[in-house]
Amino acid sequence: MESLMQDLKGKIIGQLNLQHLSPEQIGDDDPLFVDGLGLDSIDALELIVMLQQHYGIKIANPEEGPKIFRSVRSIAEYVTAHQKVG
């Protein structure tokens, strides 16, 4: 899980052009939207693209979005639960 969260932080920075941040500045449980990193609705779409591109995961139910993208840890938990092995 720790390794996946580190990986996710790097990918989030790259995908969302957050060049002013380093992975160390993103806490595992920091909120990603509003008060946390301040991501917006376009960023949410980019995160969906990121999961599909890098982890082969499609989010079938958009209503799950806020729960999945609450923090780096919640994304990692979703990836771990849904990524196909092999």
Added chain:
Amino acid sequence: MNYITSWCRIRQNVVTANGQTVFEDPASALSGFLVNAYRHLQIDYPKFYKMDRLCQLGFLAAEVLLQGRILKEEYPPEAVAVVLANRHSSLDTDARYQESMNGIPSPALFVYTLPNIVIGEICIRHQLKGENTFFVSEQYDIAFLNDYTGQLLEQGAARAVISGWADVFQEQYEAFLYLAGQKQTPGSVIHNRQNVSALYGIVDAGS
């Protein structure tokens, strides 16, 4: 009578404000140059990194143009217009977006596939709410844009206008913005076609 109180030009890896060089970075390609200029100017606006290159260029030019002044304290936000033009519209980003369609298209790129988004970014940053218009023309048509800008001011549709040119395609780029308004400041010149041409030309001759 209306006055040009400041102007900015960015081209050939040099940023000038009112004819004075404020940053140069001759070795970098465009993308690196824009980010290096942003850092050099010590601007704190992380959304800059998310913008496409046309927006980054226009945003930087507006930052330099308005450096040291808070426009909304000089004019009501609804009275400040932005009128820009360029040659390549949003083609630089359109091409990148088309490339991204080979895989999963990028929503963040898609939102920049219109040229007038640069006006939106400038207005958000400086909280401007006046009229805005973006023209696409082969060259910077000073006569036309000067007339359009002048009419906005003379007819009372705006009390100040950020006017000019912001164009990016691949490694070709140029921005020239000026602020014209009702208020005269030290060093300002009368807003007319001859003076706009001269400011554009004076900077040109020095670069």
